[in-house]
Amino acid sequence: MTDLQINQTDPWKRLEKEADRFQQPTLHLKALLSDHNRFDLFSKKSAGIFFDYSRQRVDENTMALLFELAKKARIMEKFNDMMNGKKVNVTENRAALHTATRNLSGKPIHVDGQDVMPELERVKEDLRSFSEKIHQGKIKGSTGRPFSHAVVIGIGGSYLGTEFVATALSSFADKNIRIHFLSNVDFHNFDAIKRKIDPLETLFISISKSNTTAETLANEKQAWEYLKNAGLDPSKHFVSVTGKDSPPSAIVKKSLQTFHMFDYIGGRYSVSSAVGGLPLSLFLGFDRFCAFLEGASEMDTHARTASIENNLPLIAALIDTWNNNFLKYTALGIIPYASPLSKLAPHIQQLYMESNGKSVTTEGKTLNIRSGWIVFGEPGTNAQHSFFQLAHQGMAFPIDFIGVIHPQYEETHCLSKGVTNHQELWANLISQPQALAMGKADADPTKSFSGNRPSSTLVLNDLSPENVGKLLSFYEARTLFQAFLWDINPFDQFGVELGKVLAGNIRKQMAKKNENNAHQLNTNNPISDFYLNALFSGNI
């Protein structure tokens, strides 16, 4: 398919016909689910994740065509190329080796003839050593007090993955260190954190691959100032994570220690690098961070080695494509029935929408199909009482339901309606996909449910560090498989550049006005000028 885009291939065209076929009432989910073999056929367990797609609008014919499409697009080869260090990030001429951060095989991975494993191992050793010293009180704040707060300064990929994992595993946090995320340049964010921390016991972790992110630079400065105002030596309260080849900011230069990430690790894929490794090692302990890596590694291996027909993230990616390009859904809901996974959806929202919200093929041609969609979600059962009205009776969208067999707390024996809270949660987890799929006819249209609304159900035995790692890797691989299918580059993000350029121009006007209040604000755009004047006049 050198010159053909994916939608010009034969399996794609046959899938378009397949989508027409799926308009028939005989292929309503209610009809499909009457087949008693269906659940066995369309559910699989691998690498600790049970994946049930029996309530997706597919049958064996659909899946066969999707597998054919995957082969046509050579997505397994591309995934292997990625894991082997090939420069799959073509626009930036870089490898994409987040999986190398959890390569536990002992085998080298070469980029430009150099094995990257030694430098990655060195970083891990730095993380182990540093986190242990903090936990043992060998490294302390500038007044000699041990650290009890870690504030991650970073935005986007520099914190969303870490926030997801830290929230998922907070019940394991026994190191007497609380974690906070200073992401937004909005000072309200810092103001709220200041109320919770004691500067004498606070370590700031500044994270920026490029060291040029405006928000992070601004917050670094604020934090430095805050420490100075508290009479402390800020350099003893600052560590940093940056790209090895990025010129350090003034503050990064002065920080206690710098941990490296590398140009072959993108921000949104960086939670298993030092970006996540440093804060998570402090918060949970280095061993738990390693356990998390082991889980991710296990799923990486599954994604790389399982056959197309048995590959969970690949099957999920193919179904996403089917739902998006053929059945024309425009969003994916992620609904974990587990509060510790409350930050999964925001992380996958970035991972997916920033990776796959693209309109250009890897060959630089305009993509002639729709790529990404919207990813959003809240935990169940909360979501049921919020936006599920739309899911059941309004515009349909596919959903990932996620369940966990064993909760992280010790179960109480207090029953309501004869069941525990955990059982109540599961009663809902089990019911919702069924209600969405089956629907229910009623003479009163108000009480009628059309059904045929697709979902998958993912189940984990528990929320251990390993399993959270598996879940992360599952979503990463799924995102990437879909990008490889569409032949887009999931590793760049040029779409965020234009806004940055425009903000730079406006910032210049502001800076001039700050220097000299007589400066006439002028951006050559009347709307921008209006807002600038409103801001400086203090009134709209």
Next chain:
Amino acid sequence: MTDLQINQTDPWKRLEKEADRFQQPTLHLKALLSDHNRFDLFSKKSAGIFFDYSRQRVDENTMALLFELAKKARIMEKFNDMMNGKKVNVTENRAALHTATRNLSGKPIHVDGQDVMPELERVKEDLRSFSEKIHQGKIKGSTGRPFSHAVVIGIGGSYLGTEFVATALSSFADKNIRIHFLSNVDFHNFDAIKRKIDPLETLFISISKSNTTAETLANEKQAWEYLKNAGLDPSKHFVSVTGKDSPPSAIVKKSLQTFHMFDYIGGRYSVSSAVGGLPLSLFLGFDRFCAFLEGASEMDTHARTASIENNLPLIAALIDTWNNNFLKYTALGIIPYASPLSKLAPHIQQLYMESNGKSVTTEGKTLNIRSGWIVFGEPGTNAQHSFFQLAHQGMAFPIDFIGVIHPQYEETHCLSKGVTNHQELWANLISQPQALAMGKADADPTKSFSGNRPSSTLVLNDLSPENVGKLLSFYEARTLFQAFLWDINPFDQFGVELGKVLAGNIRKQMAKKNENNAHQLNTNNPISDFYLNALFSGNI
């Protein structure tokens, strides 16, 4: 239009042609914005909110047609009917009078010939009196300690609005009471709260209009048990908000005091009733709750009395309809450039998706157009570093940008790149809508921005209680105007019923198994049985 649905009317049909016209390059936003009158024409300020829709894909012709459509649908009359106490919730034969909770006109509002104002005033007086007694330490916990924690037990509409307002105004919280939200039946939620509270100083506020919400009943029991286990008299630590005519639960019966809401106030519209009033009065003080009501009242009056052409929430609703039904966008992003508004999107997500995710007209006919869409969002600039890649170069979706001139904190003078953090925030707020609208051509498709991506910008002078009330009322009225245009009932939510029924069946199986471990789980559904067995066996 007695028998005609809205899409069969003449203005709708002309709007369909208008949408075709808008495919022309001459109506690209870049072209539209070259008109220097545009910003004056398409921005308005009323009731404290500045609303700029100059970057929406409309021109004067479009707006004229939309205004005509609004008249055709009699939406102003319907809005007035609602505020006057008419039973606009036709499926449940109820009035919809959330606006009465902030009716400061002194005029009566009749339902079934009865003025509802006296009972609403009584509730407000109860709130004043109770919150003052708590703040003065006249009401204390069962060991005589004053209350320093309020835990709201409630899900969906019983907490999302309160969470939004409490988060927006937390910098005003000077009553030494912290607020927590126990919404999810997932006990992880309670477990996390337990780590933050002291039972001796904790007041639980159980909120359920019906007193039958399974999640809330389960959490009430857990909280009661928790207090008992701490050696306290739980009845001294429990208050409740319930529908006046709802039979109280065992725990509501025993609570210290019960505050009423009424059948004419729906959960997702209830933040200005006792549902929000009790927790917000405790957290912020009754006076600030009243100031919040005053702001909401001011916007209610604007929505009710402003002409169609000058009515902010109505214009917003018409543009939503234009974007949804004619330009075929499927989601709305809500991006406040103000961290205190971080819970606005989750609240509006419920408000909008539960109200307008319907497929049936008020006359009980199947609606023959698409109604609701997906609402989601995160604060800026965070969102820029998360999912804005898709917004700029992938699938387009309209966005509400929200800015606040004066932050709630005292500004520091620490500059980065010559600007304060607040200015940096605004540089981005100003730039993003421009980048989305204008785009930028580039010979390299990867760096090319197609532009023509619509957004509105809303600006408030500050985040005072009054302004937060205005913002709430703006979104409520906007949601309702759109429902009235489509002729759907925004006050019921039958779409959540089927899942509840199915969960009830599964719960029964669980309860039987809890009573007798030999019970064979059987729900007549092999998939449900599989999951039930996995849960009880502890392994999948």
